[in-house]
Amino acid sequence: MPDDRQILVIEDSRTFSLALRQLLQAETGLPVTTCASLKEVSDLIVAAPGAYAIAVVDLNLPDAPRGEALDWTVTHGIPSVVFTATFDLATRGRIMEREVIDYVLKDNEFALPNIVGTVKRALNNRNTRILVVDDTRTTRKVLARMLSIQQYAVVEAGSGQEALAMLESNPDIQLVVSDYYMPDMDGFELARRIRRRHPNVRVLGISSSTDRQTSAGFLKAGAHDFVSRPFVLEELQCRIASNVEVLDQLRQLQDLAARDFLTGLFNRRHFFARGRQLVGEARDMDLPVSIAILDIDHFKRLNDRYGHDGGDQALTAVARTLSIMAERGFNLLARIGGEEFAIIFPGADLAEAERLCEGIRTALAGAPLTIEGEILPLTVSIGVASIGPGDALEAALGLADQALYTAKQDGRDKVRTAAA
The missing domain is CATH 3.40.50.2300 (Response regulator)
Incomplete structure (x- = not known):
């Protein structure tokens, strides 16, 4: 927030x-x-x-x-x-x-x-949750306090098993700061298990051991950094800040890889990767799921007449409206092809998805495009299908595509649903 x-x-x-x-x-x-x-x-x-x-x-x-x-x-x-x-x-x-x-x-x-x-x-830092793992309560509390002063959101675990359980129940944990000596598993084993089960979580090892091999052991086990106790506070702050900065950079790169350069919407690859997860999550909650595919009407004609700049203006205009109308709640919106966009509506049955798409169609039809001083109609055709309990995402998108074809055959600027 x-x-x-x-x-x-x-x-x-x-x-x-x-x-x-x-x-x-x-x-x-x-x-x-x-x-x-x-x-x-x-x-x-x-x-x-x-x-x-x-x-x-x-x-x-x-x-x-x-x-x-x-x-x-x-x-x-x-x-x-x-x-x-x-x-x-x-x-x-x-x-x-x-x-x-x-x-x-x-x-x-x-x-x-x-x-x-x-x-x-x-x-x-307030958006970064850090897990502190140490079996000695006093030591753990001191470290947690230091991190809280840095404005991090801090949670604590007193053992390796407790840490793994907290990672499962708190998927927003981004960094684990772990001691080496613990009764149920040492820091090396915890680092190995975290890397296997939570590869995007960074691990920073801490130990008061005088054995210089401890740092190498942590790094070989999959930790990303190591600090010896007693540590200089500023060193700890800098190392944690550096790891958090790396996480931010990785998130930015992942977001760039998932986005369409022109419109800023998610791209086709992300749509299918995240879409399958989203459908699975909706099924686990016994919620209906629907999918829509929409196509800009007469896009080739517009592109031929006004060039790629005109086509790009149409695409970005549609993307802006879709972002306002469709990127709500858990909906997933993406540009999946040249002038094609797709939306997954978790929690919406076919009738509800059709109603939502009709609102999108109306909004776009009421916002004509101006190119080179000329006002042009900008309409879309939309096909909608429900995703049944046993349906694959690709199959459901195929049904929506058939409904889209029907919308075009019926004169375009229409919403049509796939037959059950």
Whole structure:
């Protein structure tokens, strides 16, 4: 769920504050409130408790030279990123003991982008669920707390078997942080089982063992990274952030591979891969499922007259309307061919799917296309079929295609259903 709260920037340099505000608003889309003193901070927080999703805090202000502004944000439960122009071990200690998300040094040209990147990561971390596995409760709780401060959604398991059960019941877990020593199975075995059953989940091993082969053992077993205890907190943060970033990049690549370049809709390959899963899930819940295939009327004629640019305009216009009308609930919409689109309607019987398709047809017919100053009708023909308990997706799509042929034979701009 998107966060509609604000970002609070506490900085006494007007130039730096203004630049940071503009960058944060542009990069996060969230409104940014700025203030320059401890008094302003306290007044804002008291006046609007719960209004701030995250705070960016200058450690040293003229009226708060020892991090008092940071104390205010942390005490009031606002996740905080610190930036400071001076840094030494004593300063680091003052910052880290306050349980902040991270700190950024304000001493080079990368300070602004580093702050913005840290804030974006923290906001995105809320969408990342991490499983912490350790049989020692105290150690597990300490690590879980560290990750929660980073804004990750954290769940815990006290054994390898419990971890595997949690992965089965929580498919949104993306990263597992596992200790090596556990009574039922060691971290190596857990990593192996996770790689076999959950190949998209990343594993980070942790151990206090002085045996340098432990890290190699984790990596050979399928873990993606390893950190030795006692670890430096910043190292752990960076390694986890790096693994989460890899997950984000992989998701982006997978999404690109599943999308049609022109329309942005899912492509044919994804339609059949996900469609079979969707039909199976609907059957497991004893729900009806229907499928529709639609074709832009006289598309070849339009393409011949106005060229590929005109054809592309028609395709993108239809895709926009379909996205509004058909991408609801669990429906699966895709462009499966040149001017052909397909929709799976889980939970809709044939009559309901026909009604939905009639709404799509009407909406498209009421939105003509303008090319080179000429207003052109843009209509579609649609065929609809139900997917029975024993029907394969491809067979049902074939029935819908037959109904589509009937719609064209009947004059186009029609919805027709396949005979039961």
